[in-house]
Amino acid sequence: xxxxxxxxxxxxxxxxxxxxxxxxxxxxxxxxxxxxxxxxxxxxxxxxxxxxxxxxxxxxxxxxxxxxxxxxxxxxxxxxxxxxxxxxxxxxxxxxxxxxxxxxxxxxxxxxxxxxxxxxxxxxxxxxxxxxxxxxxxxxxxxxxxxxxxxxxxxxxxxxxxxxxxxxxxxxxxxxxxxxxxxxxxxxxxxxxxxxxxxxxxxxxxxxxxxxxxxxxxxxxxxxxxxxxxxxxxxxxxxxxxxxxxxxxxxxxxxxxxxxxxxxxxxx
Amino acid sequence: xxxxxxxxxxxxxxxxxxxxxxxxxxxxxxxxxxxxxxxxxxxxxxxxxxxxxxxxxxxxxxxxxxxxxxxxxxxxxxxxxxxxxxxxxxxxxxxxxxxxxxxxxxxxxxxxxxxxxxxxxxxxxxxxxxxxxxxxxxxxxxxxxxxxxxxxxxxxxxxxxxxxxxxxxxxxxxxxxxxxxxxxxxxxxxxxxxxxxxxxxxxxxxxxxxxxxxxxxxxxxxxxxxxxxxxxxxxxxxxxxxxxxxxxxxxxxxxxxxxxxxxxxxxxxxxxxxxxxxxxxxxxxxxxxxxxxxxxxxxxxxxxxxxxxxxxxxxx
Numbered sequence: 001x002x003x004x005x006x007x008x009x010x011x012x013x014x015x016x017x018x019x020x021x022x023x024x025x026x027x028x029x030x031x032x033x034x035x036x037x038x039x040x041x042x043x044x045x046x047x048x049x050x051x052x053x054x055x056x057x058x059x060x061x062x063x064x065x066x067x068x069x070x071x072x073x074x075x076x077x078x079x080x081x082x083x084x085x086x087x088x089x090x091x092x093x094x095x096x097x098x099x100x101x102x103x104x105x106x107x108x109x110x111x112x113x114x115x116x117x118x119x120x121x122x123x124x125x126x127x128x129x130x131x132x133x134x135x136x137x138x139x140x141x142x143x144x145x146x147x148x149x150x151x152x153x154x155x156x157x158x159x160x161x162x163x164x165x166x167x168x169x170x171x172x173x174x175x176x177x178x179x180x181x182x183x184x185x186x187x188x189x190x191x192x193x194x195x196x197x198x199x200x201x202x203x204x205x206x207x208x209x210x211x212x213x214x215x216x217x218x219x220x221x222x223x224x225x226x227x228x229x230x231x232x233x234x235x236x237x238x239x240x241x242x243x244x245x246x247x248x249x250x251x252x253x254x255x256x257x258x259x260x261x262x263x264x265x266x267x268x
Numbered sequence: 269x270x271x272x273x274x275x276x277x278x279x280x281x282x283x284x285x286x287x288x289x290x291x292x293x294x295x296x297x298x299x300x301x302x303x304x305x306x307x308x309x310x311x312x313x314x315x316x317x318x319x320x321x322x323x324x325x326x327x328x329x330x331x332x333x334x335x336x337x338x339x340x341x342x343x344x345x346x347x348x349x350x351x352x353x354x355x356x357x358x359x360x361x362x363x364x365x366x367x368x369x370x371x372x373x374x375x376x377x378x379x380x381x382x383x384x385x386x387x388x389x390x391x392x393x394x395x396x397x398x399x400x401x402x403x404x405x406x407x408x409x410x411x412x413x414x415x416x417x418x419x420x421x422x423x424x425x426x427x428x429x430x431x432x433x434x435x436x437x438x439x440x441x442x443x444x445x446x447x448x449x450x451x452x453x454x455x456x457x458x459x460x461x462x463x464x465x466x467x468x469x470x471x472x473x474x475x476x477x478x479x480x481x482x483x484x485x486x487x488x489x490x491x492x493x494x495x496x497x498x499x500x501x502x503x504x505x506x507x508x509x510x511x512x513x514x515x516x517x518x519x520x521x522x523x524x525x526x527x528x529x530x531x532x533x534x535x536x537x538x539x540x541x542x543x544x545x546x547x548x549x550x551x552x553x554x555x556x557x558x559x560x561x562x563x564x565x566x567x568x569x570x571x572x573x574x575x576x577x578x579x580x581x582x583x584x
Binding site (some may be wrong): 041063066092094101107108109117168171 | 378468470471473474475476477478479480481484488489492493530
């Protein structure tokens with residue numbers, strides 16, 4: 001399957017998935033996904049529960065490797081390198097591609113140590129104080145925590161914790177950030193702050209965001225991919241990519257009927 | 269709407285006299301049980317102190333610093349037993365903490381297939397079910413003959429180190445310490461494993477997602493996050509090692525003197541009580557009670573210390 005994307009100018013791609021099939025054991029969970037993710041843009045994955053959007057997201061930093069029985073066919077090319085080449089070290093992949101999770105998950109360490117953790121394990125030689133400040137500033141959290149860097153990261157509010165997790169991801173200096181429903185555990189005001197942050201971050205990073213919230217996708221994303229799920233004859237569920245285009249096209253003039261029905265709230 | 273509105277008066281139903289007395293009865297019952305436990309502890313402490321009173325009067329604090337235990341001359345001091353209690357427990361901890369925490373890690377990570385791990389968890393728990401007299405017998409017939417070889421080698425090769433400056437004749441501090449280590453292993457393993465597997469899986473994913481290796485994740489994220497549970501396990505094990513009686517009596521040699529060599533016979537407070545109580549009379553009984561009181565205070569101290577350490581490491 002290929003998509004004719006209605007773009008005006010050619011863009012540089014960061015990830016290029018090519019006929020990716022994901023299996024859990026013998027069950028096919030995602031069938032034949034091909035998608036190009038563009039540099040310095042925000043790409044949203046939307047779709048009903050179980051459509052495999054989170055699964056696909058975790059393929060981009062090989063976090064699915066942790067699941068027993070996980071098996072991937074096809075190619076995901078990242079800067080001309082197939083991420084699933086047997087020669088590739090998944091630890092190195094994850095150092096370059098940061099991740100923010102659904103539930104804020106700071107380490108039970110101080111705010112400072114949370115941000116410094118990734119840099120320390122990567123053998124960062126520069127000024128750690130400076131890196132911590134820069135990362136917290138980029139995550140729009142510095143002013144709120146600059147006087148209590150030694151306090152536990154778990155003492156922060158949910159929204160602050162999520163921005164701390166973003167600061168922690170930025171401190172490793174990745175070039176792409178994957179976000180798995182980063183606002184689903186946050187209140188509306190915290191959500192707004194994280195969305196503003198995503199807007200600022202795309203100047204330097206390429207971002208993929210999985211979201212259940214269609215308004216969020218339309219607010220933050222440049223590109224949107226709609227996934228759907230269909231039952232298989234063996235009783236399982238299989239996700240597939242329905243349509244991928246610029247966000248305004250997906251939300252205003254989608255080419256597929258399923259997309260039209262989903263974005264207008266008729267199912268999902 | 270066709271259905272009539274429910275009568276609001278029906279939701280008002282004051283509790284009957286029976287309900288009230290049942291509630292009050294339950295409150296008092298639980299209060300009684302809770303206080304009874306504290307009462308028993310207090311009662312034991314008071315009784316031991318009363319029985320120890322003659323010895324406290326005749327020996328005073330010197331009891332703790334005196335090294336002779338001579339029922340014939342009625343001279344009593346428990347310094348060697350305090351030393352033996354601490355050192356045997358320390359040997360047990362040095363051996364059991366790395367093995368116990370290592371086992372807990374193996375059983376909480378997915379290094380082995382789940383069925384094998386389940387069997388291993390069961391086997392470790394079974395270690396705790398072996399009666400301590402069986403450990404003592406095993407120590408005498410199996411462990412001591414093996415340790416004689418090891419001890420002989422340590423003495424001949426490393427005899428210049430004070431800890432090995434006597435040969436291992438049979439029972440001694442080392443066999444007692446090794447058996448104590450095996451006995452406290454299930455406590456350390458089970459509690460450490462519980463605190464490791466109860467960590468949220470997001471923590472592991474966060475660490476790996478930042479490009480940490482599994483090694484870095486285990487040692488820099490998982491163990492620090494579970495440290496309060498692990499420290500608690502170690503302290504609980506220390507309390508157990510200090511109070512263990514039967515197996516130690518059978519293996520330590522019951523020598524009431526201080527010897528820096530861990531291959532020499534020694535004694536612990538619990539073992540002193542077990543070995544002497546049956547034939548004691550007069551001031552000797554009172555002195556044994558005094559020793560029991562000291563053991564009581566020592567374990568109390570360890571538990572308070574444990575609580576403090578757990579509180580301190582929990583704060584971050």
